[in-house]
Amino acid sequence: MPTWFDESRLDDEAALAAADLRLRGLAEAGARVRREAVEAAPGIAAAVAAAGDADRPRAIVAAGPDSRLLRAVLEPWCPVPFVAWPGPALPGWAGGLDLVVVLAPDGTDRGTAAAVAEAVRRGCQVVVACPDGSLVAKHAEGRWSTIVPTVARDQLATAVVLLEYLDQVGLGPRADHGDVADALDDVAVTCSPHRDLAVNPAKMLAIALADTNPVVWGGSSLAARAARRVAETIRRASGQSAIAGDAEHLLPLIEAARPRDVFDDPFADGQGEVRRPMLLIFDDGTVDNVVREDHERLRAAAGEHGVRVEVVSTEAETEIARYASLVLKGRYAAEYLRLGLVAD
Numbered sequence: 001m002p003t004w005f006d007e008s009r010l011d012d013e014a015a016l017a018a019a020d021l022r023l024r025g026l027a028e029a030g031a032r033v034r035r036e037a038v039e040a041a042p043g044i045a046a047a048v049a050a051a052g053d054a055d056r057p058r059a060i061v062a063a064g065p066d067s068r069l070l071r072a073v074l075e076p077w078c079p080v081p082f083v084a085w086p087g088p089a090l091p092g093w094a095g096g097l098d099l100v101v102v103l104a105p106d107g108t109d110r111g112t113a114a115a116v117a118e119a120v121r122r123g124c125q126v127v128v129a130c131p132d133g134s135l136v137a138k139h140a141e142g143r144w145s146t147i148v149p150t151v152a153r154d155q156l157a158t159a160v161v162l163l164e165y166l167d168q169v170g171l172g173p174r175a176d177h178g179d180v181a182d183a184l185d186d187v188a189v190t191c192s193p194h195r196d197l198a199v200n201p202a203k204m205l206a207i208a209l210a211d212t213n214p215v216v217w218g219g220s221s222l223a224a225r226a227a228r229r230v231a232e233t234i235r236r237a238s239g240q241s242a243i244a245g246d247a248e249h250l251l252p253l254i255e256a257a258r259p260r261d262v263f264d265d266p267f268a269d270g271q272g273e274v275r276r277p278m279l280l281i282f283d284d285g286t287v288d289n290v291v292r293e294d295h296e297r298l299r300a301a302a303g304e305h306g307v308r309v310e311v312v313s314t315e316a317e318t319e320i321a322r323y324a325s326l327v328l329k330g331r332y333a334a335e336y337l338r339l340g341l342v343a344d
Contacts, residue, residue: 107134
């Protein structure tokens with residue numbers, strides 16, 4: 001069914017009330033992180049104590065489908081070899097000298113449970129963040145295992161508590177749950193439905209997304225992951241195209257856009273207006289030269305072909321806090337996009 005975007009709905013009290021449940025879930029992201037950290041504190045303390053009695057692991061394996069987020073945070077920092085293994089097994093070399101860490105927010109994934117059971121069987125050190133009594137928790141029971149009980153069933157909150165553990169044992173960058181929660185609260189205030197269009201960056205971004213096909217780019221590993229997650233959220237919220245990728249994959253899409261001509265009639269061919277691409281950049285403040293060069297290449301191509309550019313940035317202090325901030329800003333924009341779309 002054809003749809004059009006009614007930006008007046010973004011400040012309409014009745015429309016916002018109808019979307020309250022989804023918007024409230026976004027606003028509570030910081031509270032979920034704080035709650036998870038409090039509930040997991042005893043488990044983290046036990047895991048840190050157990051790590052103090054053991055040698056530094058030969059390597060770290062992040063197992064399960066949520067392992068890619070850990071990889072994006074840890075790969076540039078981890079002092080030992082690190083691998084993300086999202087399948088329902090482990091690398092053939094993993095054994096008693098290695099640490100296996102697992103994110104299992106809801107604890108029901110059978111593939112993750114199988115990977116955890118395999119780690120226990122091989123005698124690996126195992127640290128699992130999952131709900132107490134869940135399927136994954138039952139498979140994680142073993143002499144060298146520590147279960148960090150979680151309650152929020154939220155991927156980000158679960159990742160934060162596991163990253164705090166890795167920080168405390170010297171295997172990851174600084175990861176303080178307070179920094180993450182504060183960053184999420186800042187986004188919730190800035191993008192609140194009670195802030196009108198003129199001062200709400202998420203509502204303004206939703207308007208920009210409404211009549212374009214966004215191509216989404218993040219330069220660093222974490223920004224790239226944020227870009228993929230937000231592109232996925234935009235697709236689910238609106239049913240429209242949203243593509244995330246590396247610079248070399250997105251440049252052809254930008255370069256294929258015909259420069260705008262003010263005399264063009266978008267309806268002349270009888271097919272309606274063709275959506276143009278929009279370059280949506282997620283910038284986490286990285287100063288890496290390659291990332292900066294890709295940034296400039298994309299901007300230059302967009303300028304040459306008349307493609308609109310929008311930038312989502314963050315000033316959060318830690319890697320995981322910057323990721324959380326970028327993702328939440330994108331999710332707010334996607335929800336406002338969903339809210340403004342109405343059927344003919």
